[in-house]
Amino acid sequence: MIFKWVVPDDGPESMETFLTHLGLSRSFISRTKFNGGALFVNSHQRNSDYPIHPGDVIRLVAPPERSADNIIPSDLPIHVLYEDQDLLIVNKPPFVASIPSPQHPRDTMANRVKGYLHEIGNESDAVHVVSRLDRDTSGVMLFAKHSLAHSLLDHQIQSKAMIKEYFAVVTGALAPGSGLIDLPIDRAPDSLYARMVKVGGKASLTAYTVDTTTAQASIVSVRLLTGRTHQIRVHFDALGHPLVGDDLYGTTSPLIDRQALHAHVLRLRQPLTGQNIMVTAPLPPDLCSLRAMVWRAAEK
Known part of the structure; x- marks a missing residue:
């Protein structure tokens, strides 16, 4: 595959700097050179440190996938x-x-x-x-x-340019409004799978808004500000409100046979054109049923 860019008037001085400003990692640029790809400036093959000027046409020939x-x-x-x-x-x-x-x-x-x-x-x-x-x-x-x-x-x-939003149902009554969970996460002792809040763990941030709350369960909209393994599940468990049906950090539930968590919305930029994209995944039937039960309980 061949990708093409034109250096703008305020472009950087070297091709590598130009490409890293676009978002390419230096490791990707290096792999391009050593795995069968190539870099060209105005139709001439060049190394990544080659000086460039406004109006230069840069082509990247990607290595074979x-x-x-x-x-x-x-x-x-x-x-x-x-x-x-x-x-x-x-x-x-x-x-x-x-x-x-x-x-x-x-x-x-x-x-x-x-x-x-x-x-x-x-x-x-x-x-x-x-x-x-x-x-x-x-x-x-x-x-x-x-x-x-x-x-x-x-x-x-x-x-942090990509935004991930989740639908979740947690156990118990969360106070109405919004919150930010700022608790470090690390591996749980003697487990390669489970995680836990632990001093010295990786910084982890989860923002949330409570949509509906009852004594038994609360519906929350969650936004990940970091991307740790099991982050949402671990953070709400640390608050004393594990996800409904989460058999690892909470307990099983007769209402749903999995953790009540759905990656609902993704916002990103198209990586080559810069177009803003927002994609929404509809709730599956089990979460629609659970949401309806919480709504009915909230109306009583």
């Missing part, structure tokens, strides 16, 4: 929320893992997306997972169609 052999294509369907030449955004159902593992080697979203890329005849079937979700969490999941888009999207995540 490498498909992971351990991701076996699946013909199971996916629900596409948004797609263009660089991105694929899907609505992940609950009880489907994001990526293959020994426990789930074939039926994951990565397997399904690879099968979909085969089906549509995409230039590459390499699967670039930009955002993962826990197996039992449903909602918006973002994939890149090539490594350049993946690098640029990672930059958006690191710079």
Whole structure:
């Protein structure tokens, strides 16, 4: 794949600086050079430290995409929320893992997306997972169609330009209004999976707004300001309000057979064009039913 840019009047002095200002990482630029790609200025191949000037045309020839052999294509369907030449955004159902593992080697979203890329005849079937979700969490999941888009999207995540909003139902009555949970998260002792709030852990910020509250449960809109493993689940457990149905940080529930968590809205910039994109994943039936129960209880 070939990507093209024109250096603006106020452009930086070197090609590498120009590309990093666009959001490309230095590691991606280095991989381009050493893995079969190339950089050109005005049709002449150059190194990344080459000086550039306003009006120069820069072309990046991306190295060949490498498909992971351990991701076996699946013909199971996916629900596409948004797609263009660089991105694929899907609505992940609950009880489907994001990526293959020994426990789930074939039926994951990565397997399904690879099968979909085969089906549509995409230039590459390499699967670039930009955002993962826990197996039992449903909602918006973002994939890149090539490594350049993946690098640029990672930059958006690191710079906090990408916004992720979640629908959640937590146990008990949360006070109406909004709040910010600022508690560090680390691995729980003797566990590779569970996390906990712990002094010295990674800084973790979760903003939330209470939409509906009852004595038994509260509906909250949640915005992740950092992206730690199980962050929403750990933070609400630390407040004494674990998610309804969360059997790892709380207890199982007769109302829903998973944690009540859904990646509802994703806001980002199209990595190559800069267009603002907002994608919403509708609530699945189990969360619609749970929401209706909370609403009815709140009306009594």
